[in-house]
Amino acid sequence: MSDNQRPILPTTDEAVAMAKALLRTAHHGVIATLEPDSGRPVATRVGLATDADGAPVILVSALAAHTPALRADPRCSLLVGEPGKGDPLAHPRLTLHCDAREVEHAGADEARIAARYLAHNPKAALYATLGDFRYFRLEPVRASLNAGFGRAYALTRADMLG
Amino acid sequence: MSDNQRPILPTTDEAVAMAKALLRTAHHGVIATLEPDSGRPVATRVGLATDADGAPVILVSALAAHTPALRADPRCSLLVGEPGKGDPLAHPRLTLHCDAREVEHAGADEARIAARYLAHNPKAALYATLGDFRYFRLEPVRASLNAGFGRAYALTRADMLG
Numbered sequence: 001m002s003d004n005q006r007p008i009l010p011t012t013d014e015a016v017a018m019a020k021a022l023l024r025t026a027h028h029g030v031i032a033t034l035e036p037d038s039g040r041p042v043a044t045r046v047g048l049a050t051d052a053d054g055a056p057v058i059l060v061s062a063l064a065a066h067t068p069a070l071r072a073d074p075r076c077s078l079l080v081g082e083p084g085k086g087d088p089l090a091h092p093r094l095t096l097h098c099d100a101r102e103v104e105h106a107g108a109d110e111a112r113i114a115a116r117y118l119a120h121n122p123k124a125a126l127y128a129t130l131g132d133f134r135y136f137r138l139e140p141v142r143a144s145l146n147a148g149f150g151r152a153y154a155l156t157r158a159d160m161l162g
Numbered sequence: 163m164s165d166n167q168r169p170i171l172p173t174t175d176e177a178v179a180m181a182k183a184l185l186r187t188a189h190h191g192v193i194a195t196l197e198p199d200s201g202r203p204v205a206t207r208v209g210l211a212t213d214a215d216g217a218p219v220i221l222v223s224a225l226a227a228h229t230p231a232l233r234a235d236p237r238c239s240l241l242v243g244e245p246g247k248g249d250p251l252a253h254p255r256l257t258l259h260c261d262a263r264e265v266e267h268a269g270a271d272e273a274r275i276a277a278r279y280l281a282h283n284p285k286a287a288l289y290a291t292l293g294d295f296r297y298f299r300l301e302p303v304r305a306s307l308n309a310g311f312g313r314a315y316a317l318t319r320a321d322m323l324g
Binding site: 027082087 | 169189190192194195196201202203205207225227237239240241243244245248249250251257285288289306308311314
């Protein structure tokens, strides 16, 4: 069966609200990036918050694999939604396809984003100001919500922001 | 700072043991695959067990985005290691770079792998025999262990298996 035959349900207000809630309550996620030399996909954990419009923001070290990867190719995706008890695949999760944009160091956007990030993740204050840490804003392209078995939704950038 | 300057610690028996324990105790992980048409990296959740030699095995639906992706390009990576309390980046996690190999349906390997998978994830018996579900074995290529801040190890296939 091809990917085109996936049974995608019509988008509802409830699906959009679930997707936004998964993203806005997440303190971490797993980012998929492209390894610069090999082109292989790489899954790594990142700390996470959201900007004022709902776009994800991450705080990353230049020493982590995802940072040079995002600088070489901004295409990435972010998985949020943690499994609870029982079958992990029965729990909702969101894959957000994004293009990463590095936040200019010491610029106006960084001040706003850092304030939001540290309010959401206070323990990150221990390292946020170290020289090799930078914020990236992940511009949503589209998203896939899996709300549990057989409940898949395809969401747009407009669904996720605002 | 380039990725080549990452401070990788010499591999120890303890690091290898931690990496194997993270993988063998995981019931789920996040897989990064390559979207066939766009080449974008995609992060999705998968159910997980290990084969007799320690290689990860996943049970996936043809309806999920990762399945056609792995059939088109077997390169993938798997993140395991769940955050506990406190800063999520202080908790150990493992990124395992793999090449996926679909397990032949109704073959001898499938019987062994299904028995191991269902012993590890009993609730998956509800859907494991549905027609669109297949097992893939993820052949380890190399791995990155992040054992907490500043504690990074580069592991080989030989470290992870056996």
